[in-house]
Amino acid sequence: MHVIKKLLVVLLIAFIIIQFIRPVRNKSEQVLPTDITKTFNVPDSVLNLLKISCYDCHSNNTNYPWYSNIQPVAWLLDSDVKNGKDKLNFSDFGSYTKRRQQSKLRSIASQIQDNKMPISNYTMIHSDAILTADKKALIIDWSNKTKDSLSSLN
């Protein structure tokens, strides 16, 4: 019995200590000149969907849930956000080459079409991020049109 009690105390202390190790938050008020809204025409209807369903991991502004204040939740979120931004960052979309922008726009459409994005472990918690068929069509249509406008430039 004593052993279990000691173990719990140790775990508790460890739990309290890790609360102080916090990753830097992905929050930036500044809108970069390379933001997608500065480089492409994004209608408000589409932008709102992107903000709700994609921006937590694919922009410079994450909308943090309350439980992200409890470690190790924030660490996990941090790695997801880093990974997501590495693949696609709407806040810095204009810095990609035209070629890469086209690839990204096509991948956005196909990932959403195939229900690969937003990923299911994200929508489990953020049910508002789930894209209905109408919303999916809206983003896919915008993505395809934007991509076509790019390819006609070349």
Added chain:
Amino acid sequence: MKQIFSIIAISLLLLSACKTKDIAETNATETQTDQLYACSMHPEVIGKKGEKCSKCSMKLTVPVKEDAPETTIADTTATAPTTDKTSITTTPSKISIKGLLDPYIQLKNALTKDNSNDAAKAGKALEAAFKSFDKSALSVEQKKTFDDIEEDAREHAEHIGANAGKIAHQREHFDMLSKDMYDLVKAFGAGQTLYKDFCPMYNDNKGAIWLSESKEIKNPYYGKSMLTCGSMKEELK
């Protein structure tokens, strides 16, 4: 004390929620009753969805629209880039992209055999080849062209390498990668005879190209199910 334990319990619950794998793959099946479909290879054959073409027994997949002859778009892109032949001959032969083409061809061949694991290996090899490519012989202008293509192509190669077992996803990136590789060959020369082949069906019938080392058509987008489908559009040197 009890409260703290309940907090631990909640955070553990959240953790496990984050780790659960992607199971929910809903099949979005759209049922349109009156829509007619045509065969993608024989547009004159028309029937209901799910029926098979009388000429090649492929499923009828192309929705028939009365006012949109979309097939012409694919044809113009396939025939357009024949004008800049002079740039090939003026390119110094010192620059060789063979190290990049070899793993690409391996990748293409793996996909024609529906072999996702070999495709992943070749994808990784291509990514490595891009990383170690010696750019010192490139002029400023050439380096700009190369970097532009590399930024995109390397990411596709990386994705193909990381997605063993998901051949559909690999093929999607192979489509975009093939355009990059074609531009690369156009800019720097192939150093060998290559063929630009065209599959009219892939990507919702928008079509897709690939590069091949042999004249014989072997379709990397559909593999065994439609191996000889496609046509040669251009010979590259």
